[in-house]
Amino acid sequence: MTAFSLDPEQTARCAELRTLAAERLRPLAEKGEPGHVNRPLVAALGELGLLGCLFEGRGAGATPPGKETGALGLCLMRESLAYACTEAETALALQGLGAHPVHAHGSPEQRERWLPPVRAGHAVAAFALSEPGAGSDAAALSLAAEPDGSGGWRLTGEKCWISNAPEADFYSVFARTSPGAGSRGVTAFLVPADRAGLTGTPLEMLSPHPIGALAFDGVRVGTEDVLGEVDRGFRVAMTTLNRFRPSVGAFAVGMAQSALDATLAHTAERTAFGGPLKDLQSVGHQVAEMATRTEAARLMVYAAAAAYDSEGPRSPGIARRAAMAKLIATETAQYVVDAAVQLHGARALRRGHLLEHLYREVRAPRIYEGASEVQRTIIAKELYAKEPHTQQPHTRMDVHEEEPPA
Template structure:
């Protein structure tokens, strides 16, 4: 396994991070309704933050993974709801940018960047979450177009999105080789759905495709090659899920350092107890390790190279950073005590939000399988 040079931020990257922080602080006010917050999405567009999802431009080569991680980590420290809204715009629209026709890119990408159109990534089904090759949503040829029939579940921004990247079965019994990606407008006839009530108030829902017809140019990439479209998108976004986790963990740790300095116990600051100080040191060390792994993976993605190595590093970054963030936020809650469990406390909010990161865009177990297959070989792993 080849190594990666130690990662260091450039002056431009540090300046970009400062710009994001200045642009976002005090200007993002989510409502937390569990549905798409269009006002929040438009604000992200007006502030210019959504443009950062695509490296500041609107061409596939401009999608810079390091910039995406800087964007997500910084906004996560300000508002997890805003960060989620921003990331879902990128996840849902990047396949269109990456593999769609010029007409599709012109129609949807500027609207996504401005916040006027809401995008969604529709891969998961009730029986095809981690096993994406088991998709059952059918896409059947109909003249010069396709008809989609079936359901999707646990889809972020459903059922309110304006455009969905949908992955459907076009060749039966072909596993990952028989899946095609489509761009499906949310207003399509026969497309319906319902929101799901989740632990955290994020917009997630179910979609029903009852003979939804799309034209031939709705195909993203090539027929039966949609799994590659999904993997290219996930390889880009997985390190940035790790960056989201790092941002949440940093917010929790910052709040906890302030708390242990100010909280008086037995006539002295809580921080003066060695057990507490050492716990803070361990949490900070784990956070820094996660951050370095995330940005090393992002830098490797931007540098190009062997796709399998990129997949492995992306999987490692998502796996370690999301698991570490869970431990860090939990440790911070412990040091705050009962106050952190009260509804409305920043740590209570982070404690709920951090849990989903170990599941979506490939659960931790899936990331371990990707890493193991890459290192050991497919013939030895399942």
Template sequence: MTGFALGVDEEEWCGRLRALAAQRLRPLAEKGEPGRVNRPLLAALGEEGLLERVFVSGALELCLLRESLAYGCTEAETALALQGLGAYPVLRAGSPTQRERWLPGVRAGRLVAAFALSEPGAGSDAAALALSAERDGGGPGAAVGSGADGGGWRLTGEKRWISNAPEADFYTVFARTGEGPGARGITAFLVPADRPGLTGEALDMLSPHPIGSLSFDGVPVGPEDVLGEPGRGFRVAMDTLNLFRPSVGAFAVGMARAALDATLAHTAGRGAFGGVLADLQAVAHRVAEMATRTEAARLLVYAAAGAYDSGSPEVPRRAAMAKLLATETAQYVVDHAVQLHGAVALQRGHLLEHLYREVRAPRIYEGASEVQRTIIAKELYREVAAR
């Protein structure tokens, strides 16, 4: 790939993914219940080898995958992304036993993963999380002398706005173990859904994918459940988000491109004032603006993914820029697409009605737009100080 265009093989792969999303995955998505995990859809993603690609791809390939699926079936894209988000910490920081136990099922679409970071009082400020992990005499199955001190923890508190909750089979949970203040006292745990004391409920949200809350009432975890090292869990979370933030932008770009193509077709064929809508300069200029912003967002997403794949130290800044611009652009494009379509786009079941509900949440999750601006500014001023 050059800095401005995809290669022929990449374009053909993206075309196949768009066709797969429309022809096989979309019908499965339409049979699902909004707000519930669609296990047949996950199984199809596994059968097609797409869940496996999440774990073996670089950031650029992940972006192309998410953008292409989003164009044809946002539910399939989101189901795939949530599997990656929930299970990537296991791939990156898990023990061989943890990886062997959980990842094959995730890749096959048999097991549902979830990333449990946000809390009622700690959304964008993830370092402020309050879920406590109090020292216990021993975790489940932990023998005396296992781990650093032979002991485990009891998790107490709440997580909220957790995608795939409460239906996931396991959760990557971030809790405060207190080795230090702020982010330095957080540990990542792999918590199976059947662990005693763990309950949850679904939340009725605008977005059609499953989101819920989790309640931890002294949930036992042991050293064998730790992902990485105690007190180093915030780094596990940030490593995961740095990879997935550019691809959230790719999801947004996929929705923007779908809305743009629908608008082009509609305005080119809809009769109005003795011609078609596209003949009106106000309409044509708005469509040109939608296309330009979409292309700019797409290129910034690819640049951020390339920075991640090359190991650039600029990843936090570029990932934040990509997510910020792409999600804000998608909101703009979808909103104007609805306006240019008129009342038909407000009907339940219309593509744009669906995209209008889908496009709002990405400006909030995995770091709201305001947080992305803060990250960008901090990175810029850090570079100034370093010079």
């Protein structure tokens, strides 16, 4: 297998996942309430073994060694689910994003307590990084972790735009333990949702999945709640985002392919001006452009994921590849879904139509886990870094950079 092709087993697995999503998961998604965690859907993802694929073989709740899902496998899974049921894809991705800090950086006790129920779909996880004043500039976090005099800290402040909030069972929270230290002064904590002083409010957003704000009013956390090391939490955040960033592109590709296939069917059946729409050159050229961009995005996502698997997350060029993959895939999906709506006409704007649903879903990925502008910044900085005598462009939008060396 190369980075640009799939073997028969992978192709069959993708087909199987599409069928599972359409027949088992979509009915559960349709029964869910927009803006709220769909726990039956999360439980079904656990029962089907899909959540377990998110965690490599390490400790409690992990997939046995050799059976875990690498970056490419995660991309194939997210693309396949997104094609048939975006709600299932999002629920799976949010479980991975929220629990990966625990899996990769948690203590044995933390992993033993939380990973088995996450893998089974019985506990809902959330990744609490963004704040009202710290979105793309993740190093500007202001949630304060102040020493409480007994070896622990008190968390005071807010988090905003947190997926699965306020209904998650626990949060991977990033707070400032050393004021004025930038990315060097952030610590990651595992905070159960029932911790005293933690409250949340749901936010009504364009996309239908649950998003909310969190308020921390002196929430106590101890050394047993730290994920990784004190003042090294920025690395926890970045390694988590780097793990999932290429697969955001896969989510986008799945939506683009779904919109493209719907457009192919519609333009072949719909008659206008004396014949099917597909016979109009302007329509044929538009569909050809949609298909070409979708395939190009897919190949870049696969290549970035395959490089991550074969070379490792810290290898030269990995961050650039991942940024390019997310950038082209999310921008492409926006273009393809918009073009599909145009070719379908007013019917695509009707509530409940596939494209109406995709039109609401497709906008957010260009912003979350690093906006398109941030991805361009990462790409440019890596390109200039290749030139030893060229000054790198200055930016504070370092949401996906690795923590600077101590």
